[in-house]
Amino acid sequence: NSGGVRAACACGARGRGRPVFLRRRRGPRPPHARRLRRRRRRHCQRHAGLRGRVDGGVRLGGAGRARRARRQGLPDLAGAARRPLQDEAQSADCRDDRGACEPGRVGGEGPDEVAVHLRRGRPVRERRRHHRRRRAGVVGALLQAQEDPGTTSLVATSQPAALHFEECRGVSVQGVTLQNGPQFHLSFTRCVDVKASFLRLVAPADSPNTDGIHLNDSSRVQITDNLISTGDDCVSMVGNCSDVRVRDISCGPGHGISIGSLGKNRTTDRVENVRVDTCLLTNTTNGVRIKSWQGGMGSARDLRFESIVMKNVSNPIIIDQYYCDQPTPCANQTEAVEVRKVEFVDVRGTSATARAIKIACSDTAPCTELELRNVNLTVVGGGAATASCYRASGKAAGVVAPASCLAKG
Template identity: 50%
Template structure:
């Protein structure tokens, strides 16, 4: 053996170690079904997608490199923050950051106004959007004539980070005031309103330390996204602002939402069809309509929701607590859902399954079909109800709720007196303390 052989061998070992350490996650094979979904983008296209069911992530050490990267300010590309539309400057800055995997910076103590805009990928890995200041929606509704459904869209970006402590302000009051849910003055107008911030077809995404305020409709939505980590969001809108869901999840898998404070005029968190492996942990909710699975099965559609965990939440003064809502006539299933370690404070419907959901002015006709609900756990849920009926299971006559488990559930009256439970067409098991209990 030559004197150089040990040195060469050591060099090869070190090189192999570096290559192996560069792999940040492993994903099991992708499985698809044939259920189709149409999603509109800003240019008027309807993108046809399919429900995609991803395997679990086996390892996820880090998504983003700690290496030093360039910082690109929107001001360097002509953003003025003077009340004019800064969209062109943001587009140029985005294109530069996206092409380099750099950090796009929205400076502190400045307010930038944007008309509807899409930040498109693919980008170089580790592209980051650091918002320290405020981004405001353009105030004139005429700017949304081409697309009434979106204000800001992040489309098809992988290994992407949004952070910084800044604010997305949807300036939604002008949009709410014409809604039939907001005013009793006639005539009113329920035309489509934009979601404030939409992440579409994004993978390995982190959204942290961001404030969302007064969205036109939903505040932040994840559509067809995979592997998303969300934490330390503050989402606020008035209690009477219509359909202003805080965080909305649809057609997405492996979603982790943590340590966020949400108070809006609709669901704090809503999870709808196509969602799989969703964790919601350490959430403060109120005002609003609670934390909801659904609605599912609208317009006789097929629904699929599986593996949802809501753990450690406090709901205060909400119109619902933890809710599953489905329309009559739908099909499919929602199963393996856990609501655990939840505190209810003056909540009107603390625990509710409503398979007769009907969010329209005309009455809904009863139908034979329904979304199948099964394997739902309620564990260690305690607090006070603002209504007499603290637990309501209104399940389908033809497709009853199955395997509903209640472990240590105590819900007392906020104003004194007793509470009751109504349990229709439900097969349940209770263990430990359970109050109020279902009538025989």
């Protein structure tokens, strides 16, 4: 018997034909003795044909011993009470918007519905609510605003942004298409550590205030690899923005890339450490622009625009400290937002207007430390462009066309 001792198990099985694990051996108890005991018990239960038999809720084990009954599944009372409420809310949404529940419609529940993903997983329905999150993201979505059928253009006043983030940290928006936003398409207010990349923002060229990406009081922002075609600024930043990088942007039509407007209603705004490079602007009403209101306070400094290509752009380079966007003329005021340390490097292309460079600064707060380096702008059709400067000082380096109008400073 290979040195083993025959021992009868509880079910009465005996003989050489038993499995090896039923043969008890002499010597110290092996470390896996408990596992062997369990295997012996299961073998005996199978041999006696008692395993799985349930008699009055009691499972019979080896040698007729009573074992604890297997736990029964409890009814999901909470789920049963919640499901009718969810169905009622869904029915109400369908009644409010008849097309909301049709498959294939934006906002519907079909395979082409809007896919808004938050990092910790929220239901799609909760995207309409406000959640304060430290880190969030939106990946691969299609959001399309619905135009009022009673109007011929999108209404700009008192309209919401298509996608808005407020007081967020660590926001990432990637691969999203936003179409026909009633106002700003994508906006960030008081946000930190923002990434917006691989976006497609589209609106009619005559739709007012439909900025592509709008920043307000935000810092450490990266805007890269985006295609923006709207009726207003492709990228705009106001308030107190810092450490902003805008790169690889295709803009047009629209109003170009703007810093401002700053200082409206005598407010104090500060924008600093902004880098805009490797951008293509086509058929826009402005190129790269800095604009501020009279009477404002604060500063716009340490700004760099580099490797910008213009195609049929009106006002390719413009700094305007007399910005006034209202029906009546703005009153003259002495205070102004300070503009200094601004660089335009490797800017080239064609201008739709004869004046390609326009710099108009305040008498009390003139623009200082400006630089034009390797700027080559011509009028569409091959004519020579012109430049005008008022109360602006700085330097020119490399080939600059039209000729620099900056005062030495």
